[in-house]
């Protein structure tokens with residue numbers, strides 16, 4: 399980008415003022431001064447008799463030395479004092495990346511009373527934990543968390559920073575990346591290290607999930623990604639792991655934080671924890687109306703699971719969005735995923751195909767869901783599910799009978 403500069407050669411002759419077609423130069427104390435409406439047309443440069451007006455390339459950004467940036471950082475997100483599963487998943491992925499890069503893995507933990515969770519992050523494989531304990535960080539606010547993490551990045555210069563693509567992570571990640579002038583790949587589902595140049599290859603669905611885009615951040619650091627919950631494997635807990643816990647003090651100037659959490663009001667309806675559930679029974683448009691979810695709830699209750707849904711069912715208004723599985727819903731990997739009346743569109747599969755065992759119930763034998771299913775039942779879900787419930791009741795009866803015999 400170019401800017402116009404008046405050098406100290408200016409003799410105050412005023413020719414530039416006269417030739418400027420946009421009235422963009424003033425004479426102040428016999429020196430030419432360029433105004434904001436300058437269009438960089440060049441008329442003044444050509445007319446100046448003493449070459450006092452020049453075009454210069456603006457130094458838009460400070461060049462960084464990429465070699466100064468080392469280590470993999472994971473933002474350890476907490477809710478109500480509990481570290482989220484996604485942060486443990488990122489520690490698992492971060493460990494792999496740190497080992498390939500031969501660098502340390504650091505968890506960044508912000509909040510209040512952090513000792514227990516800091517210890518736990520070490521047991522989950524963090525070499526270092528940076529624990530920033532401050533009452534103003536007890537509950538997430540965008541401005542406080544952005545400032546603290548951006549300041550830490552500027553001070554310690556990590557090479558890679560991973561954040562869970564949760565509601566908070568999706569708010570925090572872009573702000574931090576803008577503050578530290580780097581890029582961010584949002585909503586990644588795969589991370590790898592380029593064998594040739596060591597860059598982070600950040601892969602995410604693009605164009606409505608129809609292709610996977612792999613994105614790199616070649617000239618800026620850290621390389622930042624938000625990562626979908628449920629897609630990476632959790633780090634293993636090891637009681638014998640040791641690491642360094644650094645307690646960091648921060649303070650905020652009066653008026654520096656523009657938001658304050660006055661009260662937290664919990665939703666009356668318990669939110670469904672899809673990403674934590676071991677068993678999910680999901681329904682789609684094939685239910686034909688919202689009442690069908692009552693049947694799915696019975697099955698989910700019987701199995702000790704929760705109810706999920708396709709986007710079509712959510713769009714129909716049959717169930718809340720918090721139940722949606724898929725690209726624009728939650729990514730899940732339960733032990734058992736039952737898909738009833740769901741066709742298996744790519745955007746739905748993106749959110750559930752890593753489940754340990756998939757059972758599909760669909761009356762169309764050619765439905766794409768059967769391609770990913772471990773067990774497929776071709777039939778009307780309103781006939782199949784009652785039979786399943788009956789069979790499970792029979793199993794219960796048998797278990798009870800066996801217990802009675804044993805007693």
Ligand SMILES: Cc1cc2nc3c(=O)[nH]c(=O)nc-3n(C[C@H](O)[C@H](O)[C@H](O)COP(=O)(O)OP(=O)(O)OC[C@H]3O[C@@H](n4cnc5c(N)ncnc54)[C@H](O)[C@@H]3O)c2cc1C
Nearest residue numbers: 682683684708709710724725726727739740741746761779
């Ligand atoms: C950018 C983008 C993001 C998206 N994100 C998501 C997402 O996060 N999650 C998601 O799910 N979708 C998402 N979608 C929508 C997705 O493309 C599909 O439209 C949607 O998943 C279809 O839902 P469905 O399978 O319930 O409905 P349908 O595709 O209409 O399938 C209904 C199925 O039910 C079967 N059926 C009908 N009656 C019965 C019966 N009585 N018994 C048994 N089977 C029966 C039919 O054979 C059919 O296979 C997204 C789309 C876009 C473009």
